[in-house]
Amino acid sequence: MDKLTPSQWKVINKSYEPASTIKVIAGPGSGKTLTLLYKVLHLITVENIKPEEILIFSLTNKAVDSIIENLLSIFENSHTNKEIVHQIGCYTVHGLANRIVVENEGMINIIEEIGWRGLMKLLPPSKRTPHHFRSYKELEKVVKDYKLNNAKNNNPVIEKLVELMDNCKVMTNDDLIIRAKKYLELDSSDSDASSFTQDLHNKYKVVLIDEFQDLYPSLAPLITMICKGKQLIMFGDTNQSIYGFLGSNNEIMSQLDNLHPKNFTTVLKLFDNFRSTPEIISLASKIINRPLAEKQIIDDTDETPSELVRKLPSGVSPQIMTFDDLAAESEFIIDKITQLICSSAKFSDIAILSRTNSHLTAIASILKKYGIPYQKLKSQPDWMDDLRIQFLLDILKVCSLASDEKHNREFNTGDKWQSNFSILVTMSALKGIGDASIQALYKACGLKNLSIWKYLTMVPNFEWPLGLSIKKKMENYTSNLYEMIENDQVHQLDDPMELLEKVASITNNLNLNPTYFQSLSDAQSSLEFKTHLQEMAQVMKVSKSNKPPGISFVKWFLETYFDQTMVFHQSQQALQTTGPGTVKLSTIHSAKGLEFPIVFLTNGSMSNFPMDTNALYVGITRARNLLYMCNMKHERLVSKSSPYSRSIMSNNLFWTYYNKDLNRSVCDVKVTHGYNVQRYNQLRKNFGFYRAYSSLRGCKSVFRRI
DNA sequence: CGGTGAGAACTTTTT
DNA sequence: GTTCTCACCG
Numbered sequence: 042m043d044k045l046t047p048s049q050w051k052v053i054n055k056s057y058e059p060a061s062t063i064k065v066i067a068g069p070g071s072g073k074t075l076t077l078l079y080k081v082l083h084l085i086t087v088e089n090i091k092p093e094e095i096l097i098f099s100l101t102n103k104a105v106d107s108i109i110e111n112l113l114s115i116f117e118n119s120h121t122n123k124e125i126v127h128q129i130g131c132y133t134v135h136g137l138a139n140r141i142v143v144e145n146e147g148m149i150n151i152i153e154e155i156g157w158r159g160l161m162k163l164l165p166p167s168k169r170t171p172h173h174f175r176s177y178k179e180l181e182k183v184v185k186d187y188k189l190n191n192a193k194n195n196n197p198v199i200e201k202l203v204e205l206m207d208n209c210k211v212m213t214n215d216d217l218i219i220r221a222k223k224y225l226e227l228d229s230s231d232s233d234a235s236s237f238t239q240d241l242h243n244k245y246k247v248v249l250i251d252e253f254q255d256l257y258p259s260l261a262p263l264i265t266m267i268c269k270g271k272q273l274i275m276f277g278d279t280n281q282s283i284y285g286f287l288g289s290n291n292e293i294m295s296q297l298d299n300l301h302p303k304n305f306t307t308v309l310k311l312f313d314n315f316r317s318t319p320e321i322i323s324l325a326s327k328i329i330n331r332p333l334a335e336k337q338i339i340d341d342t343d344e345t346p347s348e349l350v351r352k353l354p355s356g357v358s359p360q361i362m363t364f365d366d367l368a369a370e371s372e373f374i375i376d377k378i379t380q381l382i383c384s385s386a387k388f389s390d391i392a393i394l395s396r397t398n399s400h401l402t403a404i405a406s407i408l409k410k411y412g413i414p415y416q417k418l419k420s421q422p423d424w425m426d427d428l429r430i431q432f433l434l435d436i437l438k439v440c441s442l443a444s445d446e447k448h449n450r451e452f453n454t455g456d457k458w459q460s461n462f463s464i465l466v467t468m469s470a471l472k473g474i475g476d477a478s479i480q481a482l483y484k485a486c487g488l489k490n491l492s493i494w495k496y497l498t499m500v501p502n503f504e505w506p507l508g509l510s511i512k513k514k515m516e517n518y519t520s521n522l523y524e525m526i527e528n529d530q531v532h533q534l535d536d537p538m539e540l541l542e543k544v545a546s547i548t549n550n551l552n553l554n555p556t557y558f559q560s561l562s563d564a565q566s567s568l569e570f571k572t573h574l575q576e577m578a579q580v581m582k583v584s585k586s587n588k589p590p591g592i593s594f595v596k597w598f599l600e601t602y603f604d605q606t607m608v609f610h611q612s613q614q615a616l617q618t619t620g621p622g623t624v625k626l627s628t629i630h631s632a633k634g635l636e637f638p639i640v641f642l643t644n645g646s647m648s649n650f651p652m653d654t655n656a657l658y659v660g661i662t663r664a665r666n667l668l669y670m671c672n673m674k675h676e677r678l679v680s681k682s683s684p685y686s687r688s689i690m691s692n693n694l695f696w697t698y699y700n701k702d703l704n705r706s707v708c709d710v711k712v713t714h715g716y717n718v719q720r721y722n723q724l725r726k727n728f729g730f731y732r733a734y735s736s737l738r739g740c741k742s743v744f745r746r747i
Numbered sequence: 748c749g750g751t752g753a754g755a756a757c758t759t760t761t762t
Numbered sequence: 763g764t765t766c767t768c769a770c771c772g
Contacts, residue, residue: 286758650763
């Protein structure tokens with residue numbers, strides 16, 4: 042604990058007081074996380090706050106994971122019981138909202154791409170009307186606008202969609218926040234046993250918010266409600282605000298700033314930068330147009346209100362480069378990685394950050410080609426965003442929900458058919474089913490006051506307002522699902538594998554629209570689907586093993602698969618840390634809060650729109666020692682370095698600095714230099730650098746020998 | 748029917 | 763910053 046600086050101590054020692062606010066402004070590398078952790082420790086050990094009275098918020102799953110991980114290690118070091126960490130509430134804002142809503146109304150549906158596309162089928166087909174959308178995202182926007190100023194705009198079509206969403210418990214993420222707030226208001230005090238919702242009112246005394254610059258206006262109602270009257274401690278840095286596309290950060294911040302009276306509000310700053318080299322910091326300062334920090338300090342007593350550089354110059358400046366195409370860019374990256382590895386860097390020191398996920402996927406396939414071990418830093422596993430898998434899950438939902446509703450067939454309990462949404466979504470994905478058929482069918486169901494499933498199974502097909510070929514397709518749909526729903530098979534199938542097999546075979550029998558799903562005949566995509574299926578099956582098995590009695594497996598799985606997947610995914614990622622290490626791949630957005638000794642920032646040469654200043658700033662400040670930038674289009678960035686420079690390999694001074702910075706042994710840097718160059722040339726020859734890109738095959742396994 | 752200018756989308760996250 | 767669409771004009 043003696044490592045802490047005076048400004049960090051100031052934050053930690055600020056005493057506990059109900060209904061007060063501490064706002065900590067903390068630049069990159071200023072030890073924000075460390076300060077937050079010691080603040081928690083201080084609250085518990087000195088201020089006598091119980092761990093279960095502390096609530097920690099962040100926006101991304103990754104941030105939450107890293108906080109929990111760090112808490113565990115810090116409590117272990119301070120000889121306190123590690124168990125108390127698990128009593129501290131640590132959530133993403135949405136995770137907490139989800140918990141509140143599910144506690145109050147059971148299984149809900151978060152709408153995504155397939156869902157929106159299904160809803161689009163219910164819109165009138167006429168062009169040149171306000172209801173003609175180019176993509177589902179436009180519909181998403183219109184629905185959002187509609188909800189925002191509800192009464193004002195009188196739009197019957199959208200109104201009906203919203204009604205359908207309500208009936209089927211389909212929500213957007215913004216809805217989740219609003220609902221959660223509603224339940225918090227409702228609950229207020231009286232009710233019975235202790236629930237999660239009530240705990241938020243009564244139990245917590247201190248709320249810590251990590252990365253406050255990431256908050257956006259639609260979160261405000263819930264957050265202010267939770268924080269009011271408690272001690273609010275928030276950490277952040279407005280220069281790193283990269284979620285502007287979700288709404289203004291200033292708006293919610295002014296609400297939070299005014300939550301408690303002025304004289305109960307303290308603003309503190311953490312100045313120092315312990316992370317990056319002066320070379321990197323000066324580039325970062327240039328990007329955000331901040332005066333350069335010249336002062337370098339060595340002793341801890343000094344405190345000046347400007348950024349202070351803690352590290353000595355490394356002698357190596359960031360490299361800024363432009364490439365014409367992906368091939369040239371990736372060749373540079375591979376070559377550079379080879380050089381670094383042949384000096385004293387490890388794979389695990391290197392991170393490649395990109396602005397888009399798609400570019401990241403492209404990079405990943407290139408690394409794979411060369412046999413360079415890599416790991417995608419994603420909070421969700423790949424299979425979760427495979428549309429084909431999502432379709433399977435929707436089929437499962439149809440079966441489960443329709444089967445439940447079957448029992449109230451005679452007693453019409455109003456018009457809330459929760460299965461309707463999933464049915465619409467899955468039917469819309471069928472080949473040859475167009476908007477008109479869906480709408481005609483939906484209207485007919487409305488007239489009879491039946492759910493779509495009941496209509497299709499009870500009303501004789503000559504009454505259906507559909508063409509002959511469409512009728513056939515609908516019958517194919519129902520007959521495929523009939524056994525599962527009407528014979529309750531979906532609830533009886535207790536074995537995950539059998540269930541999955543059944544659903545997969547149903548899907549196979551349905552003739553799906555290829556615009557929704559890339560053709561399965563494509564060998565690579567079919568292989569991908571297979572791996573995703575296997576990964577999903579694994580989670581199903583885990584889910585089966587912890588299923589409580591008295592609930593069918595499908596229901597349990599559908600209600601919990603998201604959480605279970607996350608837990609499973611995290612444990613898998615943790616396992617991969619052994620071995621020669623891996624190059625980390627991540628979007629800049631997900632890399633927030635992390636740091637790496639060596640960072641490559643890349644931006645596919647195809648995507649032309651310029652880099653957002655703050656995102657670039659975040660990317661640059663992830664780097665401790667070395668920084669390479671490819672195709673970063675930004676006005677204050679001038680491309681200069683030669684791409685094929687190999688000077689880094691012979692820069693002994695730098696590698697000594699580097700190893701010292703990472704607390705590694707430095708003795709053998711000089712001795713091995715000759716050998717390093719030899720090794721590099723060997724690898725280069727194996728890879729066939731500077732030849733046509735397409736000839737670079739069979740390069741696998743070269744790196745495995747390292 | 749073809750040319751032109753205006754405006755929007757592209758991307759990043761949350762269960 | 764580039765690319766596409768749509769309304770409008772001659």
